[in-house]
Amino acid sequence: MAKRNAFYAQSGGVTAVINASAAGVIETARAHRDRIGRVYAGRNGIIGALTEDLIDTGKESARAIAALRYTPSGAFGSCRYKLKGLEEYRAQYERLIEVFRAHDIGYFFYNGGNDSADTCLKVSQIAEKLGYPLTAVHVPKTVDNDLPITDNCPGFGSVAKYVAVSMREAAFDVQSMAKTSTKVFVLEVMGRHAGWITAAVGMAEDAATPIPLVLLFPEVAFDEAKFLAAVDAKVKRFGYCCVGVSEGLLNAEGQLMAEAGTRDAFGHAQLGGVGPVIAKLVKDKLDYKYHWAVADYLQRAARHIAAKTDVLHAYAVGRAAVELALAGHNAVMPAITRTSDQPYRWKITVAPLAKVANVEKKLPRNFITADGYGITARARAYLAPLIRGEDPPPFKDGLPQYVRLKNVAVPRKLATAFKV
Numbered sequence: 567m568a569k570r571n572a573f574y575a576q577s578g579g580v581t582a583v584i585n586a587s588a589a590g591v592i593e594t595a596r597a598h599r600d601r602i603g604r605v606y607a608g609r610n611g612i613i614g615a616l617t618e619d620l621i622d623t624g625k626e627s628a629r630a631i632a633a634l635r636y637t638p639s640g641a642f643g644s645c646r647y648k649l650k651g652l653e654e655y656r657a658q659y660e661r662l663i664e665v666f667r668a669h670d671i672g673y674f675f676y677n678g679g680n681d682s683a684d685t686c687l688k689v690s691q692i693a694e695k696l697g698y699p700l701t702a703v704h705v706p707k708t709v710d711n712d713l714p715i716t717d718n719c720p721g722f723g724s725v726a727k728y729v730a731v732s733m734r735e736a737a738f739d740v741q742s743m744a745k746t747s748t749k750v751f752v753l754e755v756m757g758r759h760a761g762w763i764t765a766a767v768g769m770a771e772d773a774a775t776p777i778p779l780v781l782l783f784p785e786v787a788f789d790e791a792k793f794l795a796a797v798d799a800k801v802k803r804f805g806y807c808c809v810g811v812s813e814g815l816l817n818a819e820g821q822l823m824a825e826a827g828t829r830d831a832f833g834h835a836q837l838g839g840v841g842p843v844i845a846k847l848v849k850d851k852l853d854y855k856y857h858w859a860v861a862d863y864l865q866r867a868a869r870h871i872a873a874k875t876d877v878l879h880a881y882a883v884g885r886a887a888v889e890l891a892l893a894g895h896n897a898v899m900p901a902i903t904r905t906s907d908q909p910y911r912w913k914i915t916v917a918p919l920a921k922v923a924n925v926e927k928k929l930p931r932n933f934i935t936a937d938g939y940g941i942t943a944r945a946r947a948y949l950a951p952l953i954r955g956e957d958p959p960p961f962k963d964g965l966p967q968y969v970r971l972k973n974v975a976v977p978r979k980l981a982t983a984f985k986v
Contacts, residue, residue: 570672590884874955
């Protein structure tokens with residue numbers, strides 16, 4: 567089989583471990599130089615392909631690529647840019663194929679979440695329609711943990727660890743000051759439609775470390791009176807209460823409680839911050855002194871406290887994506903399949919993109935306690951292995967040392983430009 571080049575791009579919100587997947591892709595491709603020539607990356611994700619702004623990863627040393635395993639965020643730049651329907655916006659897809667043809671790209675690895683899986687599938691479809699030989703493999707990533715088929719999504723485990731640790735530490739702080747100061751602490755976490763990260767906040771509390779905790783999931787409609795009664799009861803019993811709330815919390819009418827009225831590039835509602843909304847409600851109705859925090863980018867950028875399991879998963883799906891492509895699999899995603907909880911064991915399997923694209927996996931109701939404010943033993947069994955283990959980056963002078971790649975541009979070959 568003739569040697570052909572590969573294209574890799576990062577999409578959507580970045581994570582603490584997405585670069586580990588990049589390392590998995592690039593290192594595995596380099597190990598198959600007989601089949602894969604150059605590995606190009608898209609500068610700022612799929613936009614790099616549309617505008618023919620490619621990065622030659624071959625200009626990076628083996629040491630620099632290996633250091634990606636310990637570096638957060640997107641080393642090549644990411645984007646929120648969704649390709650629309652094949653027929654309605656056919657020109658976009660034809661442009662991708664035009665760029666791929668110009669640079670002899672035969673392998674397309676797209677690292678992202680639900681929308682990226684859809685894009686990867688559509689690119690494989692247009693390549694087939696145009697008679698262009700291309701193998702497209704989606705590399706899973708999303709802190710929301712809402713991709714179907716795969717047991718979990720790389721990026722989630724590290725966010726889960728971060729929010730659980732943060733809530734546990736904050737709870738110790740609040741408890742120590744509750745007599746004369748703050749009695750309610752609210753932590754807002756990510757999770758637009760699925761409460762996986764909110765559930766992870768529940769791991770802050772266990773038998774050895776009891777915490778009066780109330781969790782607010784997007785899967786459970788917000789009941790103001792019931793919530794206030796739960797918080798009030800915990801403050802009266804324990805002296806304080808901690809609240810973990812998903813950014814995607816819905817009211818009784820099914821509306822986002824924090825919607826700001828604008829939309830992002832994927833057409834999703836731009837959320838305006840439910841944490842302060844909940845905190846103000848506690849103040850107005852219960853008159854308890856409060857503090858609130860929004861984990862925001864901190865939760866997905868915290869490579870210093872990444873879960874080792876998550877790092878291993880992220881690298882493994884990157885490596886598997888290349889191996890699947892070389893084995894002839896097209897329009898697929900390497901999925902993580904759990905084979906045992908205790909001890910935790912897992913393997914990589916193959917998921918067809920037709921069953922992944924634009925499908926959201928919600929938090930199961932049996933992961934949420936009957937009152938709607940906590941997590942069950944089943945949820946703990948699922949979450950526990952994903953936050954386990956540490957894999958810290960190298961430190962120097964007290965700070966983590968992260969790599970910044972040279973990101974050398976590939977000379978353009980097309981005369982025509984493309985505007986995005």
